[in-house]
Amino acid sequence: MPLLEARRIGHTYLRFPARRLVSLHGVDLVVERGECWGLIGPNGSGKSTLLRIAAGLAEPHAGSVTVCGERAGSRAAHRRVGFVPEAVRWPAALRAVDVLLELASLSGLRDAGARVDRVARLTGLQGLLARRLGTLSLGQARRVVLAQALLDEPELLLLDEPFSGLDSLVIMDLAEHLRARLAAGAGVVLASHRLEDFTALATHVLVLRAGQVVAAGPAAEVLAGSDAREGLSALLGSSA
């Protein structure tokens, strides 16, 4: 049974008055255990929407999404998913450790303190746990977002621009951790508009443009050859 199975996903944003923006159209994505799918596409291509639908935070207007056979958005599916949204503005007055403990407790983790310590080490947050979230830099706050997704070691990680604002040492540590999770049978879907984010991790790649799949398959095939890479760079660059 695939970790994530999204079939013929369609999604439309409704904007007043009577304006419809098609964000996804007939997108298929199947993630098996041990696979890391990279979603590549320019801004507005539907990457974040696809991740939110997979996380069960948005309803597809067409098609179906299941996580380990459970309907996306159901409680059983939520237990298996770790989600890193593109942007989170944290409650500024709270400390990082308070937020992580709160989210760990809500996940029903009994050893919340130990889990928080572990993900803090992993994301380089050890010295920042006692700081109030309002005082953290963009990159530091991003680490807190990553840490909360790793708290309960989910089977499926949905990461939206996870490395933006992070320094290279933390990126290397995280990539190593993600590889270990993949080896343990987890699945990862990683959205980014930076090609270099995929080369180290992605086993498969899905290229989106204007809500439609341009190319999909093993990373080695899709990213192989300088022509393909230049084409993707041009595609991504054209949106900047």
Next chain:
Amino acid sequence: MLGGVLIIAVGTVRRMLSWPALAVAVLAGAGAGLALTGLAQTGLPATSMLPAAYSGLVRVLAAVLVLPLAASVPTAERAGGYEQLVALRPIASWAWVAGRVIGSVLGMATLVLLLGHCTRWVAGGIEVPDTVAGQRMATEVTDPMWRFALPAGRRGPFDLQLQVFARYPGSQPLRIHVTRGDGVLSLAPTVYSRPQLTVPLPDLWPERGDLFVTLHPGPNLVLGEAPPQLGVGTMPLSRADLPLPTAAAAGLLLALLTALAAACAFHFETACLAGLTALAVELPPGPLPWLAAIALLLVIATLGTALQRRSAMP
């Protein structure tokens, strides 16, 4: 699930009782206390009305402080994307709402108590005018006699405050007779100058007992209907004289729930407006309307939360 309610409640309390919110409550309370002190020193409002003024001031400040704060917790979390992270955790919408309600009520109670006690701490103990209201003795409309029960040990002169209106402009004499025990004194006629008249009265020491004042208005003078007051000095305002506005607590709670329910589905401004509107609503007496209103608001909040966590994330 109860664990989830508790976690959300504690989280909501933490968000509401941030240092800036506590500081604002303390400063607002101190400011209200200073304002009340200033008003008391100038005699506005009358000393007897100070508790009501205090209650009103605390109620208004509490609403202005607490309602936006309660509305900001869900709306800020939704706008900032934090709600997505909670939505992924195994917690039902009703439990989420229950936690927020419990946390908001606890946060509100803490802030209102802090605000009210700060006001009492600043305003309590100040010297305020001590007045005695006159009790009418005679039935004559034109020359009424008023009795003033003087507090023991107070020495004069006292300030007689009364309302007098003149039918025609010009000098209008008002004659006043003062009686205490066996002592009788006729004051020199007082010339009318303005409707709020203050006339110094002697205490007729060493006579004891109540003071009786007979007013003889001139032909074109009309005495006001309000009983005259006798200023007998000053007294320290006791903190116990400034009771917390417990009677307003139910209204404030309903406004808080309204703001919270609206905040679970709508924008911050809409939620604040809904809460302020609820302050003006008077429910029929009896527990049933209150229970129905609270139940309806909780249902609205739960539905709003459920809809938002499904599809309205940023």
